[in-house]
Amino acid sequence: MGSLQLKSIRKAYGSHEVLKGIDLEVKDGEFVIFVGPSGCGKSTLLRTIAGLEDATSGSVQIDGTEVGHVAPAKRGIAMVFQSYALYPHLTVKDNMGLGLKQAGKPKAEIEDKVGKAASMLSLDPYLARRPAELSGGQRQRVAIGRAIVREPKLFLFDEPLSNLDAALRVNTRLEIARLHRSLKATMIYVTHDQVEAMTLADKIVVLNAGQIEQIGSPMDLYNRPANVFVAGFIGSPQMNFIEGARLGDTSAKTIGIRPEHMALSRESGDWKGKVVHVEHLGADTIVYIDSEQAGTITVRLFGEHRYAPDDIVYATPTVGSMHRFGDDDRVLA
Amino acid sequence: MSKARDSFLRTGFVHAALIAYTLVSLFPVFLTIINSFKDRNAIFRAPLTIPTPQTFSLIGYETVLGQGDFATYFQNSFIVTIVSIALVLLFGAMAAFALSEYRFRGNTVMGLYLAIGIMIPIRLGTVAILQGMVAANLVNTLTALILVYTAQGLPLAIFILSEFMRTVSDDLKNAGRIDGLSEYSIFFRLVLPLVRPAMATVAVFTMIPIWNDLWFPLILAPAEATKTVTLGSQIFIGQFVTNWNAVLAALSLAILPVLVLYVIFSRQLIRGITAGAVK
Numbered sequence: 001m002g003s004l005q006l007k008s009i010r011k012a013y014g015s016h017e018v019l020k021g022i023d024l025e026v027k028d029g030e031f032v033i034f035v036g037p038s039g040c041g042k043s044t045l046l047r048t049i050a051g052l053e054d055a056t057s058g059s060v061q062i063d064g065t066e067v068g069h070v071a072p073a074k075r076g077i078a079m080v081f082q083s084y085a086l087y088p089h090l091t092v093k094d095n096m097g098l099g100l101k102q103a104g105k106p107k108a109e110i111e112d113k114v115g116k117a118a119s120m121l122s123l124d125p126y127l128a129r130r131p132a133e134l135s136g137g138q139r140q141r142v143a144i145g146r147a148i149v150r151e152p153k154l155f156l157f158d159e160p161l162s163n164l165d166a167a168l169r170v171n172t173r174l175e176i177a178r179l180h181r182s183l184k185a186t187m188i189y190v191t192h193d194q195v196e197a198m199t200l201a202d203k204i205v206v207l208n209a210g211q212i213e214q215i216g217s218p219m220d221l222y223n224r225p226a227n228v229f230v231a232g233f234i235g236s237p238q239m240n241f242i243e244g245a246r247l248g249d250t251s252a253k254t255i256g257i258r259p260e261h262m263a264l265s266r267e268s269g270d271w272k273g274k275v276v277h278v279e280h281l282g283a284d285t286i287v288y289i290d291s292e293q294a295g296t297i298t299v300r301l302f303g304e305h306r307y308a309p310d311d312i313v314y315a316t317p318t319v320g321s322m323h324r325f326g327d328d329d330r331v332l333a
Numbered sequence: 334m335s336k337a338r339d340s341f342l343r344t345g346f347v348h349a350a351l352i353a354y355t356l357v358s359l360f361p362v363f364l365t366i367i368n369s370f371k372d373r374n375a376i377f378r379a380p381l382t383i384p385t386p387q388t389f390s391l392i393g394y395e396t397v398l399g400q401g402d403f404a405t406y407f408q409n410s411f412i413v414t415i416v417s418i419a420l421v422l423l424f425g426a427m428a429a430f431a432l433s434e435y436r437f438r439g440n441t442v443m444g445l446y447l448a449i450g451i452m453i454p455i456r457l458g459t460v461a462i463l464q465g466m467v468a469a470n471l472v473n474t475l476t477a478l479i480l481v482y483t484a485q486g487l488p489l490a491i492f493i494l495s496e497f498m499r500t501v502s503d504d505l506k507n508a509g510r511i512d513g514l515s516e517y518s519i520f521f522r523l524v525l526p527l528v529r530p531a532m533a534t535v536a537v538f539t540m541i542p543i544w545n546d547l548w549f550p551l552i553l554a555p556a557e558a559t560k561t562v563t564l565g566s567q568i569f570i571g572q573f574v575t576n577w578n579a580v581l582a583a584l585s586l587a588i589l590p591v592l593v594l595y596v597i598f599s600r601q602l603i604r605g606i607t608a609g610a611v612k
Contacts, residue, residue: 052507073513085504089526102513146512158504 002063002153002186003028009058011044018044020210031180033189035197036207042190043158049188050079050156062153078147082159084139086131093127096146117148137168157189161196173199194234206230228329231256237286240297247293252324252332259300261321269314278307289315369393369581376577393582402557406565411590413475413561414543417482421539422532425490430520433498450488456548466553473556481549486539497531498524533598544591562587
């Protein structure tokens with residue numbers, strides 16, 4: 001069990017409003033990711049759900065119970081922090097068991113739950129060590145273990161992978177995905193990394209400047225972005241934005257086209273241009289083109305292609321892949 | 334230090350300066366100790382020579398220890414110093430935690446108010462303190478000294494400790510809150526162990542002025558039963574005749590306990606001093 005309802009959550013520090021009315025519904029067992037640029041309020045929102053910050057107004061309900069005045073420890077949540085936040089003077093085992101010990105659970109039960117969590121995360125050989133004797137990846141697994149042991153209604157992750165190096169990040173990401181499948185728990189995860197968001201989430205919440213821009217499944221956001229911000233934030237390399245007027249479309253202020261939704265040819269096509277720069281990534285080739293009609297655009301081609309700067313090329317957008325945005329930056333029907 | 338930036342001459346100067354400073358600092362201590370082992374004539378005739386078999390004498394120590402009361406004086410000094418340090422650390426750490434951890438109205442003003450205590454010497458308030466102690470019937474008690482010294486030590490303690498407590502990770506405290514630790518447990522079990530080096534620093538800075546103080550024992554607790562070592566040694570200094578053997582012996586003995594306490598704290602202290610600078 002673990003559903004969450006947020007109703008018009010506002011949070012202000014003095015006159016500075018960080019959250020400007022957040023409404024959100026999270027169903028039991030969902031993996032929801034808050035994503036957005038730094039300073040968009042995603043961490044503050046997570047802390048408000050955890051009870052580490054009080055909302056200035058609005059209501060937080062977990063499993064239908066209002067928790068606005070409930071202490072963090074009593075909300076049935078567990079949190080994993082970016083900096084791991086392990087207790088430096090306690091062993092791995094005590095780190096994981098502290099929450100249950102505070103709740104007054106019998107020793108045998110604590111042992112049992114810590115043991116289970118440790119084997120789930122292959123931490124058995126390290127139970128007697130202190131956090132200082134562990135590597136970064138191991139520390140984060142202990143922090144995740146500490147969350148699992150509490151058997152919370154809601155798992156909260158605050159950028160858990162940001163301190164890990166690239167290879168470990170992928171591994172730990174898989175681990176978290178696996179955990180979500182096996183525990184079937186509700187998870188809320190904050191990140192600024194859209195790859196993490198796309199790969200892990202059932203539902204992504206895109207935040208910008210304290211407001212929700214769009215909520216949807218990863219493919220929803222990719223295929224049907226509601227506005228220019230979401231269109232630009234999701235997808236890498238970023239979507240190309242071209243003024244509608246330049247392409248003869250007077251009803252749309254901006255036209256967006258993803259770099260991977262374009263074909264490139266040396267002979268003929270819609271937009272003629274000169275290659276400015278080429279990035280060869282092996283699986284992809286990314287070509288930056290200065291075109292006459294559309295300005296500077298990025299084209300992503302699959303596989304290896306032999307283009308060089310100053311080549312004259314023609315780019316053609318795939319039919320039906322254009323996104324049209326109106327004067328208010330929202331998508332046009 | 335890298336070889337490129339390390340010239341022989343410069344290292345030489347640095348060491349010469351440090352050695353000179355060490356000698357200057359240690360010389361009075363050295364003088365006190367060697368003269369405490371000499372007879373009265375030798376102290377005056379050749380104060381700078383070390384004791385020889387002819388001049389060696391334990392008369393000073395015999396006088397001091399024979400006085401009997403010195404055990405009480407030491408005990409008084411110990412009680413006052415230890416209890417004051419304990420109170421300064423406890424209340425200082427708690428106040429520092431509140432100032433660094435919680436956002437409340439008047440937080441900055443309160444911090445400044447406490448910092449002013451570092452700049453204004455507590456002795457300026459001696460008359461008022463004495464009047465207060467008389468009114469509270471605390472004159473000639475160790476409690477009076479402990480109260481004054483606690484007040485004297487708190488501003489610096491709060492200043493140093495709140496700086497250190499700001500460096501303790503918020504995530505760690507929040508993790509504790511989610512695990513159900515009370516604010517007191519977070520303070521005692523998570524934060525205090527992490528600022529232990531700072532606590533040792535504060536303990537040393539607090540301890541030395543208290544142990545060496547003559548002013549407040551003289552004014553607030555001059556009775557025989559409450560004399561401290563520094564005040565006790567004064568009985569050997571008369572207006573016309575001073576028993577130098579006894580004074581020097583008493584001072585030498587008074588160095589010992591401080592030295593022991595210092596050694597206990599020093600390992601932590603060195604970590605504390607370098608913690609901010611070397612990361």
